[in-house]
Amino acid sequence: MWLALGTAAVVLLALLWELARPRLRRELANRRAAAAARRERAAQSGYDPGRERRAEQRARALLRSCVEEEAWSMYRDLGFLRVWGGLGDRAQGASYAYLIYPHKPIVAYLPQTGEMLNEYCVAFPDHSRPYGSARLPDSDDVLAKWMALTADERHLIAEANMHLPGRQIDPERVSRDLVRLAAWERERAGRGADSVPAA
């Protein structure tokens, strides 16, 4: 009797398995596809704040190692860099300068009057989109602009889309930034560069 019951149980299990197998297989395939789709979506649009923060920290360290101490302090304290036009400086008679903001147009202006001259829209898109975005970290964008501007100002300006002031950056903001820059320079000159705290 036990033998008959055991045989019947085995046959029953085998039948159930045969019945359930296609359904289980479909279910498994669906789950795999859903997981793959989730991974794909995460890779395409996955914004990971921790990763972005670490990327920005690396970018800031690299920028700091490339530009002068004064320029780094300016960026750290004010959020933008000033680069003198014509690769000169005031002592050499630069008559214009640029403000470099992260992921914003480069602004040309007259230091003597604070008058904005033009906006130069330029971007450095990485089409390989390693984390689903073509956009460099903020400080890397500033570094790329700084390198391109100090290495070949003419070429960068030729590549950029030139617009009249106010197209993308509020002229009021630039005016405020120039006031902040002047105050920052006065303060820095007053206390001496050596006492500026490190980042």
Add this chain to the structure above:
Amino acid sequence: MRLLRLKPGHGEIVVAEGDVEVPEQERELIEAFRRQLDEGMCAAVPTETSSGRREAELVKSFAEVPRDAERVIFFPRAAGGAGAMSR
């Protein structure tokens, strides 16, 4: 010498590293340099003038890189931007 590349979502990555005085390592640096240019990158060498001013020098081939340069930074080519640049 280190070849660095600015990368979205990561910051810079080391593409290659080696001693230009060692032929084999120099070859690897040259190959890595070419690959980056083929991928559409620009190459710049951060420099310092005799007066202490820092700037960058764009280089179009490995031969243009100063032998004593510590690093070459690759970044995507500049393209005229528009509204997409603003946040």
